[in-house]
Amino acid sequence: MSIGIRAAIGLNRVAGRVHYRQLKLAAFVSPVLLVLLWGWVSHLQLISPQLLASPLEVASTFQELLASGELQEHLSKSLSRLALGYSLGASIGLLFGILMALSRNVEALCAPLFHAIRQIPTIALIPMFILLLGVDESFKIAIVIKASFFTVALAAYEATRGVSVNYLEVARVYKLPWITLYGKVIIPAIFPPVLTGLRIAFARSWTVLVAAELLVADSGLGQMMQMGRDMFRLDIVLVGVVLTGLIGFVIDRSFKWGEAHLVRWRVA
Amino acid sequence: MNVNVVYRLAILVASVAAFWAFVAQQAVAEEAPKVVRIAVVAYNLAGKTSYMGVDAVNNEGGLEQSLAKKGIKLEWVPASHSGVGPIINEAFANGTIDFAAYGDLPPIILNAAKPVVQLVAPWGSNGNSYLVVPANSTAKSILDLKGKRIALHRGRPWEATFASLAASQELTLKDFKIVNVNPQVGAAALASGTVDGFFSLNDAYNLQDKGVGRIIWSTKTSLTDQKLRGGIWATNDFVNKYPEITQLVVNAYVKTSYWASQEAHRDKYIKDYLSLVQPESVVRRDYENDSVPWKDRWSPVYDGVLTAHYQRLATYAKSSGLIRNDVSVQQLLNPRFVNQALRDLGIEHYWVARSAPPPVNVAQAKN
Numbered sequence: 001m002s003i004g005i006r007a008a009i010g011l012n013r014v015a016g017r018v019h020y021r022q023l024k025l026a027a028f029v030s031p032v033l034l035v036l037l038w039g040w041v042s043h044l045q046l047i048s049p050q051l052l053a054s055p056l057e058v059a060s061t062f063q064e065l066l067a068s069g070e071l072q073e074h075l076s077k078s079l080s081r082l083a084l085g086y087s088l089g090a091s092i093g094l095l096f097g098i099l100m101a102l103s104r105n106v107e108a109l110c111a112p113l114f115h116a117i118r119q120i121p122t123i124a125l126i127p128m129f130i131l132l133l134g135v136d137e138s139f140k141i142a143i144v145i146k147a148s149f150f151t152v153a154l155a156a157y158e159a160t161r162g163v164s165v166n167y168l169e170v171a172r173v174y175k176l177p178w179i180t181l182y183g184k185v186i187i188p189a190i191f192p193p194v195l196t197g198l199r200i201a202f203a204r205s206w207t208v209l210v211a212a213e214l215l216v217a218d219s220g221l222g223q224m225m226q227m228g229r230d231m232f233r234l235d236i237v238l239v240g241v242v243l244t245g246l247i248g249f250v251i252d253r254s255f256k257w258g259e260a261h262l263v264r265w266r267v268a
Numbered sequence: 269m270n271v272n273v274v275y276r277l278a279i280l281v282a283s284v285a286a287f288w289a290f291v292a293q294q295a296v297a298e299e300a301p302k303v304v305r306i307a308v309v310a311y312n313l314a315g316k317t318s319y320m321g322v323d324a325v326n327n328e329g330g331l332e333q334s335l336a337k338k339g340i341k342l343e344w345v346p347a348s349h350s351g352v353g354p355i356i357n358e359a360f361a362n363g364t365i366d367f368a369a370y371g372d373l374p375p376i377i378l379n380a381a382k383p384v385v386q387l388v389a390p391w392g393s394n395g396n397s398y399l400v401v402p403a404n405s406t407a408k409s410i411l412d413l414k415g416k417r418i419a420l421h422r423g424r425p426w427e428a429t430f431a432s433l434a435a436s437q438e439l440t441l442k443d444f445k446i447v448n449v450n451p452q453v454g455a456a457a458l459a460s461g462t463v464d465g466f467f468s469l470n471d472a473y474n475l476q477d478k479g480v481g482r483i484i485w486s487t488k489t490s491l492t493d494q495k496l497r498g499g500i501w502a503t504n505d506f507v508n509k510y511p512e513i514t515q516l517v518v519n520a521y522v523k524t525s526y527w528a529s530q531e532a533h534r535d536k537y538i539k540d541y542l543s544l545v546q547p548e549s550v551v552r553r554d555y556e557n558d559s560v561p562w563k564d565r566w567s568p569v570y571d572g573v574l575t576a577h578y579q580r581l582a583t584y585a586k587s588s589g590l591i592r593n594d595v596s597v598q599q600l601l602n603p604r605f606v607n608q609a610l611r612d613l614g615i616e617h618y619w620v621a622r623s624a625p626p627p628v629n630v631a632q633a634k635n
Contacts (some may be wrong), residue, residue, distance in 0.1 A: 050361040050381055127456060134462025135419070135447050216449050216457075227448060229354045230423030231590050232361075232377045 023064060029047065047060040053235035058242065061235040068132065070224070075243070078209060078220040085144025086205050090198055097156025098190070118150035122208045126215060135216045147208045148201040155197020159190035199255035206248050299313035301510055303341040304517065307356045307368035310346035311545040313440075318544040324537070327407075327628060331518035340513065345557075350450040353377070353424055360384055366506040367517060371498020374427045379600060380591035385501040386602045389521040389609075390574060392529075392566040395496030396554055397426040398431065398472035399485040402461050408484060411437050416538050417445040421452030429466045429487060429494045430583045436491070436626050441588065455481075463539055469496070470546065470554040477549070488558045495560065497577050499568070507602070508590040518605035519612055522568050526615055529566035564619070569610075570603035572624035 035055050042054040065071035100107050133139040171181050213222025228236030309320040326332045332342045347355040347363050349459050353374030359365045375385050401407045451468045458466040459480040475481030487495050507514050528537045542551045582595045610616045
């Protein structure tokens with residue numbers, strides 16, 4: 001729910017005494033509660049300790065994996081795949097989306113296929129990617145490119161199409177040179193929705209990459225979890241689960257921070 | 269956070285806790301099992317899902333009937349063949365099954381942290397492992413694959429066989445780029461030529477039939493003591509609580525093995541039972557020209573060969589880092605029920621106990 005909607009329906013009303021800082025602390029309540037519940041359930045052994053290790057055991061497994069250097073190796077593999085695939089997919093998607101919105105020819109040529117393919121869940125394409133690209137690095141990077149490209153392209157396309165005709169008309173009246181038109185009108189106008197698209201694309205890329213690594217890889221966070229499962233070391237799987245969530249969360253928050261601080265003109 | 273929400277949350281947590289307490293109490297109060305739950309491998313052949321060994325043990329071993337006589341229901345729990353070991357291990361740890369037909373490396377992995385299961389009825393030496401290379405590959409032996417990419421599902425029974433094959437040429441898993449994928453993905457990878465080798469069970473024939481792969485090695489003729497030696501595993505809890513029911517289940521399985529092991533039933537067994545889970549042509553080739561005679565493949569006897577096999581696997585699991593603790597083979601193998609079953613069926617001398625083969629150097633294999 002956007003802040004605007006919440007404000008409109010009165011959900012965001014904060015009593016005078018509650019300070020912003022306290023609200024920030026509230027964000028930690030649910031994770032802490034979850035960890036407490038997890039610790040409680042594992043302490044009572046409601047679920048076999050072989051299946052659900054306690055938070056403390058998972059923390060010590062984390063340290064163990066860190067000390068052996070195994071974790072860093074898997075993480076650096078996963079993150080470099082993500083960085084390469086995402087930067088390629090997102091930048092090509094951005095250009096493609098803008099182009100498709102600006103050019104009727106490109107739109108007529110590509111839109112039907114584009115909209116058809118973007119509906120296919122990336123995970124469903126994994127077997128085909130394996131057949132085409134094999135099980136090596138290129139496959140995993142291609143999966144990330146697919147996940148990020150379509151989301152960013154769609155966001156850029158819709159954003160560009162959504163630029164008000166009035167802006168363009170005013171620009172025409174003022175006879176703005178095209179460089180100013182893009183630099184001062186179009187790019188600032190599409191920037192906020194595109195940034196949101198980039199953020200969503202990132203989340204998709206990350207989850208799809210981990211899923212692909214679970215299925216096929218020799219390294220990476222997903223593979224560490226798969227191997228943990230094969231070895232019946234569900235504590236390792238849990239380390240992977242927690243890390244996947246944390247990494248996703250931190251990067252998502254950085255994007256949000258970016259949205260709030262880079263898009264100054266949006267701030268009401 | 270609103271007081272109302274906190275209140276509702278508290279009610280939710282309390283009711284969940286009450287539910288679990290109730291469930292736990294019910295489990296303790298149970299005196300005799302109402303149902304026996306056995307996990308089996310589920311295959312999907314031509315769009316139809318079949319459970320491996322279920323029809324045979326019901327029709328030839330009379331399992332369902334003999335349990336029904338005691339008022340016990342029989343429940344089959346499917347485990348997809350894409351990841352039998354982990355699925356069954358998790359089900360055992362979770363207490364959702366009493367028995368499982370699987371093996372032989374995964375139960376060792378399960379028992380590494382804490383003894384959970386024991387082997388109550390071995391299958392005999394039944395499954396062959398195969399090394400397949402792409403049809404156009406020039407590789408003739410595992411030596412040609414050194415440094416190449418091999419699709420191998422880690423932690424599955426045939427991993428240890430692959431390690432033995434490698435060790436026989438003084439290689440280890442580190443000498444290959446192991447791609448840890450399930451057999452379905454492995455087969456796709458081989459078909460697309462993106463791995464240089466694929467190690468699995470008799471699904472290897474499917475690849476050969478489609479013209480995408482070529483089998484260059486198998487346990488049919490070499491390392492024959494390393495065929496898959498799984499069986500029926502039971503939880504230690506169930507065995508201690510219900511030894512009579514365990515005996516009943518084991519009797520049914522041993523009776524089925526005795527029936528199937530007779531040359532006269534070989535054809536019927538393949539046609540009526542095995543062809544439900546694997547194409548008949550695959551099964552036939554898997555069994556043809558095998559250096560272990562048909563009858564011996566079904567031997568449930570706890571002999572030196574079986575003990576040595578499990579000892580080798582336990583040693584491998586530890587040395588390769590699959591497990592961290594030593595696993596006691598004595599704890600894993602419980603011959604009591606099979607010995608009784610053989611007496612009950614009057615076939616004590618039908619199968620011959622064999623002594624252990626000379627040790628294979630895999631025990632020293634470092635991964």
